Amino acid sequence: MNDTSLKANFLSFTGRAKILHMTWFAFFVTFLVWFSHAPLLLAIQESMGLSDQQIKTLLILNVALTIPARIITGMLVDVYGPRKTYSAMLVATAGLCFFFAAATSFEALALARFLMGFVGAGFVIGIRMISEWYPAKQLGLAEGIYKGMGNVGSAVAAITLPTLAIMFGGEDGWRYATAVTGVIALLYSIVYYKSVSDTPVGSTYFKPNKSGGLEVTSKRDFFFYLIMNIPMYGALAVLTWKVSGLGLLSELSANIVYGLLVAIYLFQARQIYNVNREIFHTPVEPVLQYNFKQVAILSLAYAVTFGSELAVVSMLPLFFKDTFLIPMSLAGIFGACFAITDVLSCPSGGFISDKFGRKTSLVILLSGAAVGFFAMSQIGSDWPISLAVVVMVISSFFLGSAAGCVFAVVPLIKRRLTGQIAGMVGAYGNIGAVLFLTVFSLVSPSAFFMTIAGGIALAAITSMFLEEPKNTLAEVMPDGTIQLIEVH
Incomplete structure (x- = not known):
């Protein structure tokens, strides 16, 4: 790659710069929707007659699914490519947003916020997309712009959505304000799908040899990988403990969740072995x-x-x-x-x-x-x-x-x-x-x-x-x- 091709023009809207701007905006939209409820919690509480404990539960549930979702999304983007994966994520984001806006009970709100945790995984998709388009000497800056600009979505939600809710008026103002973010996600899914490609012309999009777990390249790394997965389940166990501490999960229900987490970890360990079994025979x-x-x-x-x-x-x-x-x-x-x-x-x-x-x-x-x-x-x-x-x-x-x-x-x-x-x-x-x-x-x-x-x-x-x-x-x-x- 010659020096001329390495000159970055991050302010243009052509070539790789266009991909960067289209992709950070996709990340921005997912964060806009993911954090759309936080600035409206007081309005939601008054409209639905929720207790302080129920509001705390919504905040916890909003991040619970993001931990496994980022792992799953990483697998999907490696197999299907960022263009299809981000477009699908934006459609799912819109659907979950409409579900939350239409909820008429605390249980529906809680389920919507729990599922909305998947939206927080959209960030992972753009990391792969940007890496396909930018050379190593510019990659850090490009990924930094992607991450920094996308994160602004949560701040924009905090600034604009309360005003939107007031403009719509009434106790359902918060529903219309959050639904607007869902409409933005749905429309942008079409724009993104039609405007980007996974790689520059002539480049190869390399995919994993197997799906179901991260491929490692040595026996030591296989066991290291299994150990590194444990804190993910530990964090989900802590979240379960916090929800049960709010009185919203019985001791029996919490124990069932703990048992499920152990079972899922063992199942995942088996999947990881299936993906990597060859390294135990052939270096x-x-x-x-x-x-x-x-x-x-x-x-x-x-x-x-x-x-x-x-x-x-x-x-x-x-x-x-x-x-x-x-x-x-x-x-x-x-x-x-x-x-x-x-x-x-x-x-x-x-x-x-x-x-x-x-x-x-x-x-x-x-x-x-x-x-x-x-x-x-x-x-x-x-x-x-x-x-x-x-x-x-x-x-x-x-x-x-x-x-x-x-x-x-x-x-x-x-x-x-x-x-x-x-x-x-x-x-x-x-x-x-x-x-x-x-x-x-x-x-x-x-x-x-x-x-x-x-x-x-x-x-x-x-x-x-x-x-x-x-x-x-x-x-x-x-x-x-x-x-x-x-x-x-």
Whole structure:
């Protein structure tokens, strides 16, 4: 690839830039719908006569399915390609949105929010799409733009939907406001399907040899992979425990769910063995091998970055209100600054990773985030509020940049498995959120920030063992020849 073809014009709407913009908007729409209920919870509560416990349950259910959904979506995108998978995801997103808007009982609302967790997996699809279109030297920045712009969907929902609900008026205003986001998803599914292709003309879309689990390339990695799946089921068990703690699941029902989680894990382990049984008899050629350690390190890094971001965003407004005794509206603006920083931090992290190396960038950005959260743990009412906001924004920038850096590496591990790897790393982001939100419910804000700082510091140390992507990775062409893809 010559230097001219490497010149990026991210502001144009042709070629690969068009694919990037079409795809981040698809991600934006899924997040717009996924978080459409949060700013309308008060209206929903009044309209449906829900208790505070039921509202808390809706919030928990909204993220429960996202963990397994990201794994499943990763498999689907690797097999069927991002164009078909994202279009289908947008159609499903619209359908679930209409189901939620039409719900007339708490049970229907709860089921809709639980199923809506699948929408949170749309993020994984774009990671594979962008990696097909952008060369390695621009990939970090492109993935960062995709992630940063898509995340804005939740902020736009918070700003626009309450106004829409008021415009429609009446106690059903929230239904019309959420339904509008479903209409947007449905229309955009058609636009996306007609406007993009999985790869540039002449490029091969590499697919997994088998479906049902991630292919690994050594016996050690097989057992490592089985261990890495356990926290996913652990997070779902914690969510079950939280729902039962709200009195909405009996002890018997909770125990049945725990038993089902064990059974599903064992079934998945069997599927993973079926996919990888050949490695126990025939070693994989060295040129086709990849190290699963890379996936594990990135999963941990994303668990502490995206996981802590989701947890912190939900508690920051109340933290500022209680610490500095300011109006809730002002506290909400300060809290929103933490999430909005993503628009700059994710692309910045990707750009830094492209320029200064994947491993070094990730270690430094994680270290900066750890120091930032240690500083946040020291915030008290005696601090000037301006200094507290500055510390918060700097911490958020390092955190978002580190998350952007993670997905600058994910597509460079094994091209045909990019969706599944992104699915696993993405699922760990939600595992981190469950873990940190559980910690927050048990300790003070200061101890909560300190716990996050410790988790990020651990991820920074672990990232020192990350291997810088080699010059090329190998994939087998349909005719059996080996193609080398530049990743440096």
